[in-house]
Amino acid sequence: MTSSESSEIDESVIAELGRLRDSIDNIDAAVVHMLAERFKCTQQVGLLKARHQLPPADPAREARQIVRLRELAESAKLDPAFAEKLLNFIIAEVIRHHETIAKS
């Protein structure tokens, strides 16, 4: 392989990496915007729950969400265990916010 051939390969690999990273950046931005919208909704839920003395957590609702999300993940070829962990992580933060609202 000549030095010009190897530098062409390097450039095409770098270009492909750049394209993939651009898509990753767009997807990450979409995730952030979607999470921000979700937290706007849960903020309203937190206020409603605090006003009506409802408990911050609703384990029955969470169980239904997990079943649904695991099914969605499976059909999207995403690891259902990962989807469940992610939902639990988000919900734990929401419950923390609900508790803060209830105390205030």
Ligand SMILES: O=C(O)C(=O)C[C@]1(C(=O)O)C=C[C@@H](O)C=C1
């Ligand atoms: O649906 C509710 O009751 C919420 O408070 C929202 C939410 C969620 O983030 O999806 C958070 C806490 C509950 O345990 C269940 C679900």
